[in-house]
Amino acid sequence: MDKFVKLAKTLSKYALTNIPEGYQAQVMVTNTETETFRFAKNQVTQNASDTNIYLHITVNFEGKEGVFGTNSLSESSIKKAVEKAVESCKFSLKDEEFAGFAFPYELDLEPRNFSIAKPEQIYEKIGIIFKIAKKENVDIYGSISNEKTMLYIENTNKLQSWDCGDLNKIVIISEVETGGTGYSGRGYVNIEDLDVEPLTYESIQKARVPFIDKEIELGDHKVILESAAAATLMNVLAFSSFSAATYDENRSFMSGHLGEKPFPNSVNITDDAYHNLYRSLRIDFEGNRKSKINIVESGVLKNVVHNIRTAKKMNTETTGHALPPPQKEPFPLDVMMIEGNSSMEDMIKSVDKGIYITRFHYIGLVDEKKTTITGMTRNGTFLIENGEIVGALTDLRFTDDITRILENVVKVEDTVRNIPGFLWGANIAPGILTGKFKITGSKPRG
Amino acid sequence: MEKKLLALIEQAKELNVSYSDIRFIRDEYERIAVKNDQVEEVAGGESEGIGIRVLVDGAWGFYATNQLDEEGLKMCLEKAYDIARNGGKISEVNVEIEEIAPQKGSYSTDCKIDPFTVSKDKKIQLLLECTKIMMKVQGVKIAKGSLISVKENRCFASTDGTYVEQNIVKCGGGIQAMAIRGDDVQMRSYPAAFDGDFSASGWEFIEDIDLVSNSQKTAQEAVALLEAEECPHDVMDLILGSSHLALQIHESLGHPAELDRVLGHEISLAGGSFLSIDKVDNFKYGSVHVNINSDPTLYGGMGSYGWDDEGVPAKRAKLVDKGMFVNYLSSRESAPIINKKSTGAMRVTTFNRPPIIRMTNVNLEPGDWTLEDLIKDTKKGIYMETTKSWSIDELRLNFQFGCQIAWLIEDGKITKMVKNPLYSGTTPEFWANCDAIVNKDRWRLWGIMNCGKGEPMQTAHVGHGCSLARFKNVQIGVKK
Ligand SMILES: [Zn+2]
16 A cells, blocks of 8 residues: 555656646546456356556636546656646536535544455355355356455645555355256455355355245235345435435435435434445545445434535535546445344244345336336245245346335344445345335246 | 567467467547536546456466556566466366457548547537527426547457457437426437437537437427326337337347357356357247347447457357347357357457457348338337336346337327336247338437446447337336
8 A cells, every 4th residue: 555655646746746827636546456256157257357557637727627537657648637637627617516625634544454365365265166066066156356446635735645445245146957046145355254155055045945836916015125135225225315416406315305204213324434344445536534424314314425516515514425536426335224133034934925035136227216116036036925935936027116115114134244236336234124015027937 | 569469479378378369458538518507527538558368278367457568568467377377277167269360450440520639619519509408498407418539549469360450439429308397307318318329430420410409309308298198007019219229129139149148157247148059040039020130340330340359350240030049149269169150249348358248239120111101000009219217137038118208109190298108028029029120211320338247347339220110019117
């Protein structure tokens, strides 16, 4: 990290010395290292690793903005990049909502020092999965992917801010001869602590649940959403509803409703970059410290997340949720649903007739404001009768409002898991039992 | 760059690799966006770097870096080699790839006006003119417009003895009007949803799509949708407009025909495919009217190129022939598995990603109907335009799409506009019920900028050519 900060300071200096008089500017330097190993049927089918250092310059002259990014890092290339950003800025119209860049503050983060996993460490984990697949005679598909980001922000207000974080994920899908499939997936912090054996068996166990030939009636059902499915709801809400920009533009279900209590007490949602299941960046892309934000507290709509721009507009403080420029809307990257006090066993036992859903596939956001989503269930959808899982169902289509699903939450699991997001990041969530979940399509098996 | 890449290829050969390819990619982009009377974004960027792929003892290794000095290139090759060598220890499958003849040459986009030479000011004024027209329409709350330009320089060398260079220019854009009343949010986009339409050609493309002249109608339709009745829930004939039909092709034929998906390589992320290997030359995908090809040689195609990213020259390939499924989109590794030759569909989006099987330009060939006759011939139907939402299962079999706008057709006439139209179906059934395709006068090659696939995610540019088509007996709205 020290080596990176030293380099980033030099690159920032190249950029900032070329900023014309009277301009405000922010330099963002990122060094990302990524590695992805994908496997299918005991073969590593694809791998991709890289390292890339990128410099992003944002300039602003009296409210007119210009942005340019480059990974050509010579002094002359950076000078050219600054010129391009300045040129862009001349053509921009004045943006009345520009609220300036961040100001210096004491950066009191505990320093981090960690390396991305070595290929042999990852192959060792995959080797264990392959052995189990062979022994248990199942086909296993999946991936291990790690991404380490070092971030440095400097601006003309003399702010210097940096941090590093990572996002490490494993996904395992088992498939058995009957066509049954099962999923297990986790976001993890250290590869040394990643125990792939129980995860592999978790997916195999699901795949082996025998199919039951029962048609599911369309309409509302009692449903248990496993952590993975619940985390996906958080993934969508982060996008559709939790930012001050969607709030302010009346695009969020929360718009105008802060302080109201649409959900039961057991629904608690925060954005928490400091949770020990994450190793997220603790600063945002304006260089500000991320705050832990309670979005929904005991069912009450409490807060949305801000960057400098939305904070000024709505007369409050930034919460440290800016995205990289040129994106102007804040975004909660570390949304999580907090655990409740029911065990999964008790939750299943409490259901006379219902459906257990492991995860979703291809969520389509039909109506952002109403949080209406549609999609299919996937890799472990089971029928629950008299408090027991009695068989596997074929995948079901559903269409429902996330808010309605949460309004009807009956129980929340006492354990949270970090789950890789389908499109971005990862979200922590427990399993939930909801009294209403609308199935809109089903097919009997065969 | 040629010297550098060929020297690296020699170093790779010294490591005793069975195959290696190396690509240098430099790309540049510019995005200009306005919202109402504000410039929302004037952004640009460039990136360059090198990606090395090696095949050692039947296992792949890939590493990429933006560090282009000697030390960086050496490190990059060593890391790729190290990954492959370690991977070979646990893999039980020995990868072999189709041999191809060495390729030499260069390829450039046919571009009259380089979009990067058009001033930012001119681009901004064009978009602001559009949003001004749209905001004047009473009821419009948000008006947006954006233009994107892209330039790619790609050099590729492989141990086959190939060295090729490609210079590609792309641009496009679109506008959007949003009308809001209470909880009812209605949107219209032109010429297509999301960021609009794109082409591998110059600024002349943006002049052709004429955003300004289409602003008024776009805004008026968004407002009219607030007043429109809800789309009925019923079974009827569905006519799909061209820009949305492009997405229907993309999701229900393009993705399931990717051979890596079929082989299970995507199961853990995007899913598998209902087009299992036994179905090639042996499965009725659609009606006899349905002919679909992959064609990376088309002028202006966002999926057009001279060579794919493992050196296979661009060529047209039939995927569906008179309704029969005849081929997949494939690569040098996957094609031999089905005893075919690669269709040249291995593509990378940026230097730091490995090639994976992608769509090229995947096109539905035109039929012989005029749109007017098709409407006249429809007793009870609905005509939908412009994608709003989509959802499809992991095998690409069951889907539900939403469009921005629709019109009911009763006794051969368009009668009224309806809002929030949805339809759902099962892929082979849906395409088997395709009974009419509009002729080449309405055929258009659409460009899509945002096809996401792979891990790490690669957002590819692909093309889809199509006119309009009719599908019989489709579930419209939600099944009651
Ligand atoms: Zn796609």
